[in-house]
Amino acid sequence: MKQEFIITIYSENHIGLLNRITINFTRRKINIESLTVSESAIHGVSKFTIVIKETEDRVKKVVRQLEKVVEVLKAFYHTNDEMVYQEIALYKVPTEALYESDDIENLVRKNGARILEITKEFTVIEKTGHKTETQEMFDALNQFGVLQFIRSGRVAITRDPIERLSEFLKERDDLLNQVD
Amino acid sequence: MATKRITGSQAVILSLLEEGVDTIFGYPGGAIMPIYDALYDFDKQVTHILTRHEQGAIHAAEGYAKVTGKAGVCFATSGPGATNLITGIADAMIDSIPLVCITGQVASPLLGTDAFQESDVVGISMPVTKWNYQITTADEIPGAIAKAFYLAQSGRPGPVLLDIAKDAQFQEVDYEYKKCTKIRSYIPEQPVDPFKVKEAADLIDGAKKPLLLFGQGVIIANAEEELKQFVEKTGIPAAWTLLGLSAMPTDHPLNVGMLGMHGNYGPNIKTNEADLIIAVGMRFDDRVTGKVSEYAKNAKIVHLEVDPAEIDKIIKTDVAVLGNAKKSLAMLTGNVKENRHEAWLQEFRDCDKIEQEKVIKKDTYPEKAGLTMGEAVRITSEIAKHDAVLVTDVGQQQMIASRYFKFTQSKSNVTSGGLGTMGYGVPAAMGAQLGAKGRTVCCFVGDGGFQMTIQELGTIVQNKLPVKIILLNNNFLGMVRQWQQLFFEKRYSFTELQNPDFIMIGKGFGMEGHKVTKREELEDGIQRMMDHDGPYLLEVVVEKEDNVFPMVPSGASVSDIILEA
Structure with missing residues (x-):
């Protein structure tokens, strides 16, 4: 059965690597639902967070192929339950709508959102949360006419106490020494 | 420095x-x-x-x-x-x-x-x-x-x-030059896990009908000797994949032949009877497995493999031994008991007898008028004392040559396996000749693939590379035609060729050669090619509509292998 999985990839920060990673999905006709790349806690190591909907068997195989990419240090996959994750959404609404009633103010309060900028014409609201939550907020705000809307890719961390990469880097060094 | x-x-x-x-x-x-x-x-x-x-x-x-x-x-x-x-x-x-x-x-x-x-x-x-x-x-x-x-x-x-x-x-x-020996993000091979070796050894010792399948991984790891020691100690019959050819001498008593769509009868049919499959340096390609859901259903699977991504990719393993095959095979040999599987091995010999009767004799010692690819391959291998490097293109001649050419030393088979690249043969043969100076390089090509890279005859002549090219000409894209005959109601859609005078083309490039159309000219023709000092093109005009058998039809199980149409 297909379900959402979060793939986390730790890699060297090299040009072209994004392409090398995504072609593994393209070739199997797997759609990437969201993708985020940033530097990890370890200097020089990038972290990819990729969300796909697939069967566990296929995810497992793709992750093994990803680990074969020379610059990839380690790849994991998790179900949504196994991770803490967030997305960020920005909404632009007409400022006039805020004058007309308290509804938008109430929505902002209720959703734990915040207002980033107010101009005469528009107001930018920010909310973080899961996709369902940011989507609900969108639907509610859209009664007043959302002028623009953008949602980020997912960021996620495991429920482990430490960044597992450091363990893996150590294991990896031991392996490399053993093979010589 | x-x-x-x-x-x-x-x-x-x-x-x-x-x-x-x-x-x-x-x-x-x-x-x-x-x-x-x-x-x-x-x-x-x-x-x-x-x-x-x-x-x-x-x-x-x-x-x-x-x-x-x-x-x-x-x-x-x-x-x-x-x-x-x-x-x-x-x-x-x-x-x-x-x-x-x-x-x-x-x-x-x-x-x-x-x-x-x-x-x-x-x-x-x-x-x-x-x-x-x-x-x-x-x-x-x-x-x-x-x-x-x-x-x-x-x-x-x-x-x-x-x-x-x-x-x-x-x-x-x-x-300033420094060789690279380590890359932080890259582990070339996993150290072999002795516990996994032990688990595998237990399965091997307990098996009644074990079958070893070996691929190119053995050649890449230079593990030919380790493979030989393992099978000789355990008495386990061993079958090679297309790319595993030459990793073991052809006539080794435990070598039971080739796997795959046009492989031998025994190893294909016995795969589904075996109670243990030991796969070494091979990747369960679909041309080997046939229908995956019916593949080796009675067997536990042990997989010795360098690439972790190959484990469970196609066939679920019971024990995966990661690492270099040279090391893992040696450790495995150390852990298994000496054994013999005479009755089981006899079943392979019985299958071979059937295949000899129904297919091999007709292919290699034909009685019909037209020349066969099989006899050209058999005679070439014999004259080369089964010690030449075999290079093949892709198609019928590839399968026939892989079936009937014999090997005595490793790294002697050059063919395009996974991609099936027509036009590979002639250029690969010149590379092989440069890498194996002093050895005889026999290159089998069909009339289709030959014309895809025929320009390289010029390179061969310019560099005086003594490649022996045996063109098996049936005037067809033979393998596609075979499929059209068997699965598309003989609708020969764009598979017949109007061919040039190949010998004249060869001569144009400065390459010696001649054409053989009759059985009585064949052996002398091959001998003449082999004796010639330098590159040579021998065109053998073969039966137009011969088929390659046995065959595991596409999508069928390996045990549904057919011996004749």
């Missing part, structure tokens, strides 16, 4: 020499001219083979790599030069062949401007390379070349590509 100030192009050549490169296959052009200029001063240290097409260069590099175990090296210019390499790179990727390809690229300020002969070679080659990298400054060159050779040749080998911008070739660099 003291550094010296040289150009990027000189650094390319010196770095290649540091890696022990003695042969380069290539084709010059604008964006790689500085490298070719540097090469001009090194004609004593390295042989450059100017092919007639970049596809010829890349397949030649593959042939060279297959017989030597070393990386094949290829030069091409930017744009079309580089794109012409792609088929061969894809071929090397799927067949795990170490290659280092160096392509020229437009000068770095022109990147992305649609400059003359610019193409995004790093982008294009990414899905078909183990690693690739674009070099835009000369000081990156030694390090990148060191990394390229390390990656191409270690772990599961594969092709790598370096795309060098023209300005980096001209730039000066303080040259």
Whole structure:
């Protein structure tokens, strides 16, 4: 059965690597639902967070192929339950709508959102949360006419106490020494 | 080590020499001219083979790599030069062949401007390379070349590509070369886990009907001796995949033949009777497994494999032993009990008897009027004392040659397995001849594939490479025609060819040759080819509509193998 999985990839920060990673999905006709790349806690190591909907068997195989990419240090996959994750959404609404009633103010309060900028014409609201939550907020705000809307890719961390990469880097060094 | 100030192009050549490169296959052009200029001063240290097409260069590099175990090296210019390499790179990727390809690229300020002969070679080659990298400054060159050779040749080998911008070739660099032995993000092979070896050994000791399947991994790991010791200690029948050919002598009593769609009857049918499959350095390709859901249903699976991504990819394993086959096989031999499986082995011999009667005799000692591919292959192998390097193209002749050519030493089979690249044979044969100097190289091609890279006859003649080319001409794209006959109601859609006078074409290139159409001329013809000092083209006109059997029909189980139509 297909379900959402979060793939986390730790890699060297090299040009072209994004392409090398995504072609593994393209070739199997797997759609990437969201993708985020940033530097990890370890200097020089990038972290990819990729969300796909697939069967566990296929995810497992793709992750093994990803680990074969020379610059990839380690790849994991998790179900949504196994991770803490967030997305960020920005909404632009007409400022006039805020004058007309308290509804938008109430929505902002209720959703734990915040207002980033107010101009005469528009107001930018920010909310973080899961996709369902940011989507609900969108639907509610859209009664007043959302002028623009953008949602980020997912960021996620495991429920482990430490960044597992450091363990893996150590294991990896031991392996490399053993093979010589 | 003291550094010296040289150009990027000189650094390319010196770095290649540091890696022990003695042969380069290539084709010059604008964006790689500085490298070719540097090469001009090194004609004593390295042989450059100017092919007639970049596809010829890349397949030649593959042939060279297959017989030597070393990386094949290829030069091409930017744009079309580089794109012409792609088929061969894809071929090397799927067949795990170490290659280092160096392509020229437009000068770095022109990147992305649609400059003359610019193409995004790093982008294009990414899905078909183990690693690739674009070099835009000369000081990156030694390090990148060191990394390229390390990656191409270690772990599961594969092709790598370096795309060098023209300005980096001209730039000066303080040259110093250090071989690459380690990359933080890359583990070439896992250390063999002794617990897994023990688990595997227990399964092996307990098995009543074990069958070993071995592939090219044995050859890559130089584990031929370890394989032999393992099967001789355990008495387990062993079958080779197409790419595993020659890893064991053909006539070894425990070698039960070839797996796969056109493999031998015994190993295919017995796969589904075995209670244990020991797969060594092979990847359960669909041409080997047939219908996966019915494959080896009675067997537990032990998989010895260097690439973790191959474990459970197609067939679920019970015990996976990761690591280099040379090490894992040796450890396994140390852990298993001595054993014999006489009755089980006899079942393979019985299958062989059936196959001899129904297929092999008719193929190799035919009584009908027309010549068969099988007899040409049998006689060639016999005259070569079963000690030649076999190079095949793709199609019927490939399957027939793989079935009937015999081997006494390893690294003697050069063929395009995974990609099935027509046109591979002739250029791969010239590469193989350069890698295996002094050995006889027999190249079987069909009339279809021959015409895809026929221009390389010129390269063979210019370089006096004594390749023996046996053209098995049935005037058809034979394998496609066979499928049309069997599965498309004989609708021969675009498979018949109007062929040229091949011998005259050969002569035009300066290659000796002659044509054989009758059985009484065949043996003498082959002898004449073998005795000829230099390259030779022997055209054997064979039956137009012969088929290759046995055959596991596409999508059928290996036990549904058919012996005749």
